[in-house]
Amino acid sequence: MNFNTTISYAGVRYEVYWTSQFAEHVLDNYPDSHHGVKHTEIVRILNSAGYVEQTKKQNCFVFASEYQGSIYETYAYLIPVSQTRPAHCVIVTCFKSARLRNKLTVSIAAS
Amino acid sequence: MSLNQPETNSATPHEDGDDGYVDPILFAEGIYADQNEYERVIDDFAERINNGQSTPRGREPKLRGRLSELLVSDTADYVSLQRAVSRLDAKFRIVIELRYLHDFEYSEIAKELNISPAQATARLANAIRALRAELASSGGPSEPPPIDVAQPK
Numbered sequence: 244m245n246f247n248t249t250i251s252y253a254g255v256r257y258e259v260y261w262t263s264q265f266a267e268h269v270l271d272n273y274p275d276s277h278h279g280v281k282h283t284e285i286v287r288i289l290n291s292a293g294y295v296e297q298t299k300k301q302n303c304f305v306f307a308s309e310y311q312g313s314i315y316e317t318y319a320y321l322i323p324v325s326q327t328r329p330a331h332c333v334i335v336t337c338f339k340s341a342r343l344r345n346k347l348t349v350s351i352a353a354s
Numbered sequence: 355m356s357l358n359q360p361e362t363n364s365a366t367p368h369e370d371g372d373d374g375y376v377d378p379i380l381f382a383e384g385i386y387a388d389q390n391e392y393e394r395v396i397d398d399f400a401e402r403i404n405n406g407q408s409t410p411r412g413r414e415p416k417l418r419g420r421l422s423e424l425l426v427s428d429t430a431d432y433v434s435l436q437r438a439v440s441r442l443d444a445k446f447r448i449v450i451e452l453r454y455l456h457d458f459e460y461s462e463i464a465k466e467l468n469i470s471p472a473q474a475t476a477r478l479a480n481a482i483r484a485l486r487a488e489l490a491s492s493g494g495p496s497e498p499p500p501i502d503v504a505q506p507k
Contacts, residue, residue, distance in 0.1 A: 252411070255455050294408050296399050300385050305395075306411075307403065316396070318385060323456040324448055326467055335385070342393065346400035353411060 250289050250319075250332055252304070257321050257332040259286055285337045288315045293351035303335070307343055309352040316340040438488040446481035453478055 249256045292306035298318070306317040318335040322328070386392040402408035439450055452458040452466060464474040 253455070255451070292411055294399070294403050295411050296402075296408065298385055298395070303385055305399065307399065323458070323466075324451050326448065330451070340396070342396045343400055346397055346404075348404045351403060 248286050250286065252295060252321055255321075255323075255330050257330045259332045259334070284310075285317065285334055288337055289317050289319065289332075289334070291353050292317065293353045307340075307347075307351050309350065313339050314344040314347065314351070316343055434489065434492070435485075438485055438492060441488055441492075442481065442484055445477065446484045449474065449478045449481045450485065 248259050250259060251257070288308045288310045289306055291310045292308040294307045295304050296307075297304050302320045302322055304319055304321055306315075306319065308315040308317065315337060317337040320333040320335065322331050322333065324330045386395065399408065439447055442450065448467065449463055452463045453460075458466065460471050460474045460478075463478070464471040467474065467477075469477070
């Protein structure tokens, strides 16, 4: 398992791991194989997220990002520290969001 | 969520032109119940951002404020606090982070650490004591205010 990077939210650093298993999981959740979002880009997109909101599912957050002129939604589990693992992030999916792009009237670029 | 056996999405994405924008299929993960719920949540999210009601990422987060309860809340103190927490023994650091960063209840801490609620309460009290000692030894901020360590329900 490769410790890739960290993302920070609410004062907590969450470790991001990439494994082939996780990568397949991410790919399986993409509705369109031509989405063009590479795994290496997802962390950049997450780190450029201007806004984050918790979904109704426990520990699952939606990130709104403006990255290279496009608007993205990324879904990720931010899992608190436990006895066996540090706080870590499991990315579910990341895609260019037509809905957010059409609804937003302000810039969401991270400051 | 099963990472080993990802569920298959059977639905077709809604293409929105040739620019790569799509409507997602997130229902298999149980994040949304259906397309209507997805649209409602994202529309509300966008509206809060547009109206300035959503907190930009990077600003003072809610959970950080909770941790600041342990100290006088200026930036320098908070940095000292974070460093002191990071130097604690793992068993103390975990209960501090669960309680003051992730806002866990005592019962939730107990469940997460597989200990009794009474042990969770005691461990948190010991962790705060260790944190104070750590802050004092590092020449950090003054004595933190007393912390209300409630008895588990």
